[in-house]
Amino acid sequence: MSSLTVLLVVCVKLFLPAPIKNTELRNEFWLRKTFASPDYDLVVGGDSRIYRGVSTTAINSELSPKLQAINLGYSSAGYDLEYLNFLVSRLNPAGKRILVLGITPHSFTLEGAKNDLYHEHLDKGTFEVFKALYLSKYLKHFAPYKATELKVYVLNGTSEEGYFEDFQADGWAHSHRLPEDSLTAIEIYQKLFTDYQVSDTLIFNFFNRISEIENSGIEVIAFRPPTFELMTNVEDSLSGYNEAFMRNEMELRGCTWIDLNPAEFHTYDGSHLHYKSAEHLSKRIGQEVEKLLADKP
């Protein structure tokens, strides 16, 4: 029986492509963020547009010397005080201390501020954390397939359809979707902003905390991740988010705001950047960080 089982395992590994979503790697990815050590020079925060849109490795490609950097973005993350404090706490007090924040309307809604994914992983038991951090390198070989993947593979001889993400050690998910559809996320956001608006309380608390962070000597860089034009319109018209106000308030507190031209970037679903655009965005952030470091006495 054991020989037959081993033979079948080998066949699966040889003849089937890797599963589209490797649940073991996914778990490890989020837990590595949640339990990241407090020794980074640069920390990136934000929601799914950030964890899929900013590669700190690409930021570092613009820097000399390189910084210890990590992307601590989570799916649907929101800027409540707990999340902001978590980001700050991962900065090395003796390091460069740069906080890069991706600003999206969703990250200022009460729905975002629940930070469900962050809490889900924070609440994991010790063994679960141990498993993800130390055993996932073995367990990833046994990541399960979905029936849909096998169906597509059997029917088309390939599984190259759907959403693909490749988790990177720096907290970035290199992602794309086949086939692409810029309208995929629009309807979801339309519904979302009907139920949830940008919260004034969250924004007020956020600005207060940003002032404290800036006063403590941490450099804050902020930007709005570029999206499909229609998505930006939906967000601006439905969410109650005011870009000019946000930028103005951030700059008043000493933050650096990065202007980005959406035409330079490409999303695969209207919301999230294709990995090539993510690398481009990251390099733009890297250039701003380089300037900031050069100006710093």
Next chain:
Amino acid sequence: MIFNSIEFLLFAIGFFLLWPFLGKRSISRWTFITLASFFFYGWWDWRFLFLILASGLIDYFCALAIENRPKNRKLFFALSLIGNLGALSIFKYSKFFATVLEDTFAKFNYDVDLVDKIPEFALILPVGISFYTFQSLSYTIDVYRGRLKPTRNILHFFSYLSMFPQLVAGPIIRAKDFLTQLNRYRVTNYLEKWNAIKMIAFGLFQKMVIADNLSLFIDSAFEGKSGFEGTAYWWLVMIAFSFQIYADFSGYSLIARGLAKYMGYHFRMNFNHPYLSKSLREFWTRWHISLSTWFRDYVYIALGGSRRGIVTGLIALAITMMLSGLWHGAKYTFLIWAAIHVILLIFERLTKWTKLFGKSPLLIPIIFTQALVAWVYFRADDVTQGNQIVSSLFSYSESDLAFYDIYFDSIFFLGLAILIEFFVYMRKNYAAVKMWYWRSNLDLVLVSLAIIAILFLRGEGKQFIYFQF
């Protein structure tokens, strides 16, 4: 620690590596089983250990007192009942009863606040409390009835009560069977080990591949997240739930039996393909057999059973089923689930309508449908949701069939589960299929395929449904 986890895999490897070295001395085996089981149970929350210890100690000493002080046996038996049912009432039913009282007072315009006054610790439901309480109770009941000599060794008793494979979700084993087994020293032979591995592999397959893959489809429907409605949709959801709960619980029982078998012990079958039943009465001889027989022996027969005429029999049946409903949880939905079974069982017993069909396989889908309708309330969050779903099942409304593509990952495994049961039916009923299965030694291939499916087709790891009971 759940069976479908890496923690349990490591625990089981450690346990079974040491097990053969314990030798013939019963005391070392009992100590080892008790300590390992406490570790297994304490992994959830070590504070729960106090409850199982307290419950066990009450029954251990009460049973001895029943034996040693015959004049006061009733008192000690009552003490055991109060201890066990008291703990169960506090942890499982206090909120329910408080709500019922609040509602009752509210009807008479008295505003009473009872739920908020329940201490916080009583709102936490210790894992598997209903299972080990019933197991412990059966010990004192059997001693009280003179059917069992109490054990004098406390480790012997606790190795019976806390035996980790069945501690949190059964099968509920009887002291009469198991204390004797624990006394014996047995070395398992090759065939027993193979059968144990087979049970564990098939059990894990049922849980991790079938039940866990069905959960997304079912949960999204009951949580109202899918956005789909309509008759066809709800029928498919409920068929999926019927198979999910079966695969989940039967899977657990199989793993428990396999682990015990590997140790050299025997737990009786807990599920015997209940959806192949040709009457609802037969269904209850195939579904959660250890609980059904527990209620039969300690409640139904104690109430007179069928010996005292048809009316007493039907009343006993109704009380037993309603208690069984309440055993599952402190919710009206479980009572309705039980009530549906009561009505259908009484109707079946009085009219004997199943005899009209002889042994026709047509009875199988009819009985399955009856069980399915009752399952609606078992799974529903509240009675209103249950009523809405039943209404969707029986008053036709069109469904958007797009759910098939969206939930293909679940529906595929539903198809597989139905196919497996169909194959079991064919094997049981057609000699040619049985012979072919037997001759082709398919077990070997099936176990290998089950392991491959567990590795590469498992769903998102979920807690066993019956842990909540």
